Amino acid sequence: MSLITSRLEILKEEDKKDLDVARVSVDEESSNKRKLYIESYGCQMNFADSEIVASILRENGFATTSKIEEAELILLNTCAIRENAEQKVRNRLQHLVPMKKKRQQVKIGVLGCMAERLKTKFLEEEKIVDMVVGPDAYRDLPNLINEVEDGQKAVNVFLSREETYADITPIRLDSNGVTAFISIMRGCDNMCSFCVVPYTRGRERSRDPFSIVKEATELFEQGYREVTLLGQNVDSYKWKGVNGELNTTTFANLLEMVASINPDLRVRFSTSHPKDITDDVLYAMKKHENVCKYIHLPAQSGSSRILDLMNRTYDREWYMGKIDRIREILGVECGISQDMITGFCTETEEDHHDTLSLMDYVKYDYGYMFAYSERPNTPAAKKLTDDIPAEVKNRRLTEVIAKQQLHSLERNQMAIGKVHKILVEGFSKRSAEHLCGRNDQNKMVVFPKENFKKGDYVNVLVTECTAATLIGKAVEEVLV
Incomplete structure (x- = not known):
């Protein structure tokens, strides 16, 4: 995997798990159930969604397997965030062609963001695909599978304004039995010009806090000792009371509710949008020892001009002020990581050096870094020109990666002797x-x-x- 064209996470050598694909590693004991195999691509939200899918299908006669050759149903849960991510899925489907020819009874489905983005076009382009299912349609999987088994192609990419899967207990796939993800919200209302997520996952909606606390409590009782609260932008979490309730639960409130389950249950969260993380969240982190002092705070660029083109709704100085506030409340040792894009539309060398200097100011613990990849139908694709040559994007990415490696070492050295x-x-x-x-x-x-x-x-x-x-x-x- 190229460090230039693919996502690179500067983090733990012991944690060098491929974040672009995770295969099911749970073999459920069952002699009378059909076998399900899932591969998940992309972000942690997709991995969590696969656990929801496995739970829905378990109730409908399936058991998961880690052996693809045993599977009667193969599902690829896809990512559409970058062209490279989509190409991986297409390549994987081509690898499945010989299996499909030998075992025509095997059904193949494409789930997730790529499924929603391409819809029925996907069935025409990838002939071996039997069904296409968007992120909000997983409850319909049993019906769609029945359609496929009757000899039809099946599609449901309907985006919901209500679906949160709050009542479904996920089956923990690829689990170490210690850490687990909990989805607290779905969708995104931020219209960053480079991002396809609002179009593939729909509008923001928050899951009720009581179901979240219940899931975290059950995980702790099962022996898990760490949960990560997941959302495209967790800091905009907001649950408004129903049936006459007047109280609104914010993310800071939710964080405290989960932290109060047990002091031995660690709590993490991801991802934060800089514009939405509040002092209340920071003080909740400070108050509870079991809320980890780590924040993933994507910057995307260090240039105010580029940030404006990205529609990030903050500028360089505002972001730096947020970093200052985090350090002020939580201390210099609080871990901070970043997302950074190089070579966005019209990016100049001056803009690039603004990014490098922002990194020098913050000194992130680690980061996720990419060369810009234009996504169809995003505001950037419609209104801006992807005019930075690939060799320039890649050279700038190499410089950003090198800078992050220096900072990662410097930040890690602060831990020695403690x-x-x-x-x-x-x-x-x-x-x-x-x-x-x-x-x-x-x-x-x-x-x-x-x-x-x-x-x-x-x-x-x-x-x-x-x-x-x-x-x-x-x-x-x-x-x-």
Whole structure:
């Protein structure tokens, strides 16, 4: 995978999981159920959606398998955020052609954002696809499967203003049994000019807080010790009371509700839009020790001119002021990560250097960095010209990546000599004699396993680091 044309996450070496595709790793014991295989591409929201799909289909006679050759139903849950992401799905479908020819009874469905964007056109272009299902139509899957089994092609890409799947208990796929995602809202009302999400996932709607707290409580009772609250923009979460209730639940309120379930349940969240994260959220993070001191705060560019073209609704100085506020309330050690796009329409060298200088100002812990990829039907595609040559986009991306690597190392070096509370997620990928887990700032820490096990909280003294990983040893001292 090219670091130039693909998303790169500068983070933990122990966490180098391919974020563009995750295959089902749960084999459910069942001799009388049909086998379902799911692949999820793209963001954490898609992975969480796949868990909802698995739950819906379990109630309709399916059991998940990690072996694609056993599957009677193959579903690809897709991403449309970049051309590269869509091409991966098309390539995967071509790899499935021989299987489809040998086992014509196998049904193949495309779910998610790419399904919604291309709709019926997808069935015409990819002949082996039997059904196309958008992100808000998963409840209709049993009916669509029946249509396919009757010899028809099936499509449902209807976007809902109400659907949140609040009443569905997800089946945890590819789970370590310690950490889990909880979707708290769906859709997006921000009309960033480069982004296709509002058109593939619809308008914002928040899930009721009581179902969220119930799901988090059940996860804790099942042995999970960390939940990540997910949304395209969690800070705009807002639940208005029904049946005469007058109270409105904000994201800060919700954060406190989930944090209050148990002090041993860690709480994270993603993603935050800079314009919506409030002091109330920051003070809720400060108040509760089990709310992790880490914020993913996408900047997208360091140039006010480019930010205006992107319709991000803030400028460079405003963003820097938000960073200052985070540091003021939560301290300099609060982890902050970024999204950054290079080579957006009309971007000049001066604009690019504004991005580099913003990175110098913030010194992000890690980041997700991309060369701009024009998406059809977005405001940018309709109104702006994608006029930056690929070689320029890629050179600028290389410079942004190099800058982030320096900052990641610098930020990690700040952890040396300090004790961090680590939640053990499992064995290190490099050694069965070492465990790994994350600290408060979402950084992976590796240390000798001794007598510790997955799900334990361990105080670890960090003794060394790379730009991607902290390395240390367990100690008895209290966290400082």
